[in-house]
Amino acid sequence: MPELPEVEVLARHLQPLLPGKTIRGVQVCRAKVIQPDDAEAFCRALIGAKFTSLTRRGKYLLFQLHRPRSRVPFTLFGHLGMTGRMYLAPKTSALPKHAAVVLNLGRDNFIYEDTRYFGRLTLDPNAVADLGPEPLSADFQAAPFARALRRSGQAIKVKLLDQSLVAGIGNIYASEALFRARIPPRLAARRLTAAQVKKLRTAIRAVLTEAVRCGSTLPLNFGGTAGGLFYFGRAAGAPDYYEERLVVYDRAGRPCPRCGRPIRRIIQAARSTFYCPRCQRNAS
């Protein structure tokens, strides 16, 4: 469940739990999730290292580590793909069915599980090299954003998924931001007016900020047979606060909260886009 807000909430959750913990063992259950695909080297690099901090960049988690005696830090980069989860669990509890990598931290295990194994763990800083600005930081400035959009003929919805434009927007928040800015998803990026670009930038920040705030106030539940960590309403039986906050995503046929017309679903670049055909028209 990973777009910027989900990764941010996860980072805030794990941040106080990791610093000071030492990696005593590494179990690579599925070699394809580590990069490069060399479990031996990966384990050698991590065993004995100690966590110092955890931050986020786009949809990546940045685990800051150092070896004992060495002040030279290094970073483990984590990406959750579509279905990745990371959490601490007592070493006594059974590993989940789709465990990908398990770090032995002493009393607890750090578990990275991923049903579809689209996520990654890597020590290669290139993972993060081509990311655009952080949308919630001051680095996300209007002028460069506008310039980048002017250079692209791609539909704006598709362009928002380009992580080198802005980091962290995924398929859900691309639709949500465009609805909020009242911009039609198929409009070519270069056709946005200056006013629309400005509105879009504001909408992106608002939508992501709200999602983080919403996620941060939820109780973080461990447990269940999956041993998973749930916050955003995907857990069966868990309250669905998060889904309720989405205005257009996955709501085809249901009324637009603004005008009441049915929300429409279209396919762009092989992914679903949701929008209101009335509120998101040209020249708005």
Next chain:
DNA sequence: CACCATGTTCCTTG
């Protein structure tokens, strides 16, 4: 069986 899924990368085509 068919279709869908929060992401990224690679291949083909123009």
Next chain:
DNA sequence: CCAAGGAACATGGT
């Protein structure tokens, strides 16, 4: 060389 579109990756839910 670039842009755009689609398939592939792997598994599960409806």
